[in-house]
Amino acid sequence: MEKFSDIYKRAVERKGSEKMLKLLLAKPLSKKQLSTLSDDDWLEEFTRKVFQSGFYWSVINNKWSGFREVFWDFSVDKLLMMPPDMLEQKATDERIVRNYKKVKTITENAYMIHEIAQEHGSFSQFVANWPADNIIGLWAYLKKHGARLGGNTGPYALRALGKDTFLLSRDVENYLRAHKIIDGGLQTKKSLSAAQAFFNEMQKQSGLSMQELSLIVAYGVGDNRVGISQQ
Structure with missing residues (x-):
């Protein structure tokens, strides 16, 4: 090694130069900073990464304002109250990328986030307290309990929101x-x-x-x- x-x-x-390398580096958020993120923030980033997988990221990013409109700014509470037929309806909305299998992950991951928040106070607190020296354990947890968060999808979402990984x-x-x-x-x-x-x-x-x-x-x-x- x-x-x-x-x-x-x-x-x-x-x-x-060392100066230029340091300019390219970025630090993760502190535990305190990370714990202030809302459960809705996590659902939004998980959804973004699920949809970016297999698509040009620019296509998803260009439609993201539409995603936010259609899915109530990724409000976990509102989405968990949504009936299945409404989800099917939303999956056909032209403001988003119409992929029903991926749209289904929104409510599935909302449920995961809600369950964890019930036990740990918030999903952010759960993530913030997970030790970086076993970050692959958190990857495995997201893969097992979340929807389409295996491979690089979960890790990239964690990085995007500031978890050290x-x-x-x-x-x-x-x-x-x-x-x-x-x-x-x-x-x-x-x-x-x-x-x-x-x-x-x-x-x-x-x-x-x-x-x-x-x-x-x-x-x-x-x-x-x-x-x-x-x-």
Whole structure:
């Protein structure tokens, strides 16, 4: 396993300078900041990522104001009271991407969020308290209890709203495979555990967040060389 210092040095070289690399990094939210998000915020981001999967993200983003109108700004309380026939009706609305299987996930994930909030005070509190050194456990929870939140969908939603998580992007996956940290299927328990152990070790060496570490690994490999030089 490479040392963090070697990974960091390579990322600095590829981005032109330490200053430029740091400009490309972003920190996750603190537990306190994360816990202020509403349950509706989580449902909206889960829905966005479910619909972005398999579509051009720009198409979904361009229609997002329509999604918000049709689904009452993703109000969990309102959506849980909605009768099934109304959901079918909404699935045909031209303001959204009309994909009934994906539309169904909105109420299914609303129910998951509601159930967790009942037990933990809020869904945000549940997420905020989940330890980053076992973030794959949270991924697995979302996959099991949520709708279409497996693969990269759940992790990307977590990252988007500020939860500290690494991501198994193509560049990160390529790094892990090249250094024999994972082999076989990316989403197997063995591969996920190995990836988590790798990032846990990098965190011990660096003191950085999983998010920053994931970005540094990605910036050190692949086709993302931007040729930025320090001004």
